[in-house]
Amino acid sequence: MKITVKSKNRDYDVIINNGVLDNIEFYLDITRNYIIVSDDNIPEYIINKFLTKLNIVKTIRFPEGETSKSLSLYSSIINSIINANITKDVVVLAIGGGVTGDLAGFIASTLYRGVDYIQVPTTLLAQIDSSIGGKVAVNSDKVKNAIGTIYPPKLVLVDPNVLSSLSKRHFNNGMAEMIKYSLISSKSMFCKLLKDDINSLLEDLIIESIKIKKQIVEEDEFDVGVRQTLNFGHTFGHAYEAYYEYKKYLHGEAVALGMLQFVSEKIKSDLIALLKKFSLPIEDQVKKEDLIKFIKNDKKAKMDSINIIKVKSIGEAYIEKIYNYETELLK
Numbered sequence: 001m002k003i004t005v006k007s008k009n010r011d012y013d014v015i016i017n018n019g020v021l022d023n024i025e026f027y028l029d030i031t032r033n034y035i036i037v038s039d040d041n042i043p044e045y046i047i048n049k050f051l052t053k054l055n056i057v058k059t060i061r062f063p064e065g066e067t068s069k070s071l072s073l074y075s076s077i078i079n080s081i082i083n084a085n086i087t088k089d090v091v092v093l094a095i096g097g098g099v100t101g102d103l104a105g106f107i108a109s110t111l112y113r114g115v116d117y118i119q120v121p122t123t124l125l126a127q128i129d130s131s132i133g134g135k136v137a138v139n140s141d142k143v144k145n146a147i148g149t150i151y152p153p154k155l156v157l158v159d160p161n162v163l164s165s166l167s168k169r170h171f172n173n174g175m176a177e178m179i180k181y182s183l184i185s186s187k188s189m190f191c192k193l194l195k196d197d198i199n200s201l202l203e204d205l206i207i208e209s210i211k212i213k214k215q216i217v218e219e220d221e222f223d224v225g226v227r228q229t230l231n232f233g234h235t236f237g238h239a240y241e242a243y244y245e246y247k248k249y250l251h252g253e254a255v256a257l258g259m260l261q262f263v264s265e266k267i268k269s270d271l272i273a274l275l276k277k278f279s280l281p282i283e284d285q286v287k288k289e290d291l292i293k294f295i296k297n298d299k300k301a302k303m304d305s306i307n308i309i310k311v312k313s314i315g316e317a318y319i320e321k322i323y324n325y326e327t328e329l330l331k
């Protein structure tokens with residue numbers, strides 16, 4: 001299956017196939033030079049698929065985890081590439097989850113004012129979300145994704161087979177984003193997720209999720225309108241992550257808690273059932289008052305207002321601008 005995403009700078013294909021990584025020579029130019037950027041926890045069997053078939057001029061493995069999305073690691077990696085005399089015609093391969101995609105993509109977007117990069121997402125979250133849409137970033141000392149650009153990849157290769165080695169917890173983390181897509185734009189997908197055994201449907205669900213993201217980012221690539229609906233669950237989600245210093249919750253788990261804050265009462269019980277099905281959290285002890293200061297730090301907050309995404313009926317999200325949000329969000 002091939003989905004083409006249209007973007008202002010360049011259109012790019014997303015190839016989704018079980019086993020696509022066993023046939024990379026059909027999709028990649030084997031005469032070019034490549035750099036692998038990947039965290040040190042990505043299984044070797046995935047990396048080897050590239051090492052054996054491509055001209056790899058450098059392999060960079062960095063410590064896994066969110067803390068690697070930092071300016072200091074960005075700086076040391078980009079300097080190591082430049083100091084190795086690697087030239088602008090190189091292609092960066094981002095092989096891994098969202099952390100790898102965001103960091104490697106940000107490196108590619110700034111190295112020599114931009115080199116080609118290819119997203120090879122290996123977590124469910126990265127396959128359905130972070131590898132599509134071109135947002136790449138590192139975190140500032142205090143604010144997640146505060147330093148970044150929108151820089152579309154040249155190609156995205158999605159192989160659902162590699163999810164077999166992903167831990168259950170990280171798989172469910174990606175399911176939180178899939179649940180989000182269903183809540184903001186597909187009632188039929190929400191019903192499928194709630195009622196069916198998803199194992200046999202996984203490839204189709206990945207394709208459906210990518211189509212939802214494609215539609216939204218094509219309509220609003222630069223995040224000034226409808227793309228903000230993808231932030232559903234993220235206002236409180238980012239605050240939960242930051243409150244617990246990124247130690248208690250994975251991103252999707254925090255988003256699960258965040259989504260529960262902004263759905264109408266009539267869909268809350270179905271959402272709770274769905275979150276439980278994928279072992280996602282449905283409650284947390286921290287008081288809303290303690291989360292507000294993290295919401296103020298969120299890069300989406302303006303001086304006097306914040307846009308909140310709400311879901312009244314399954315499949316329909318809307319944006320609400322809230323003033324005095326420090327008091328309004330406590331209600």
Ligand SMILES: NC(=O)c1ccc[n+]([C@@H]2O[C@H](COP(=O)([O-])OP(=O)(O)OC[C@H]3O[C@@H](n4cnc5c(N)ncnc54)[C@H](O)[C@@H]3O)[C@@H](O)[C@H]2O)c1
Pocket residue numbers: 039040041042043064065066069096097098099100102122123124125126129130131132133134135136145162163164165166167170173251
């Ligand atoms: N750019 C965007 O549009 C966007 C969207 C959503 C999230 N994000 C970002 O994504 C990041 C989270 O991404 P993530 O959840 O993929 O985390 P991650 O990249 O840290 O990956 C999770 C863990 O899974 C391991 N892993 C990856 N693939 C594997 C595989 N196939 N088998 C075994 N282990 C594997 C990794 O080594 C890591 O330990 C956050 O930084 C978030 O801000 C970005």
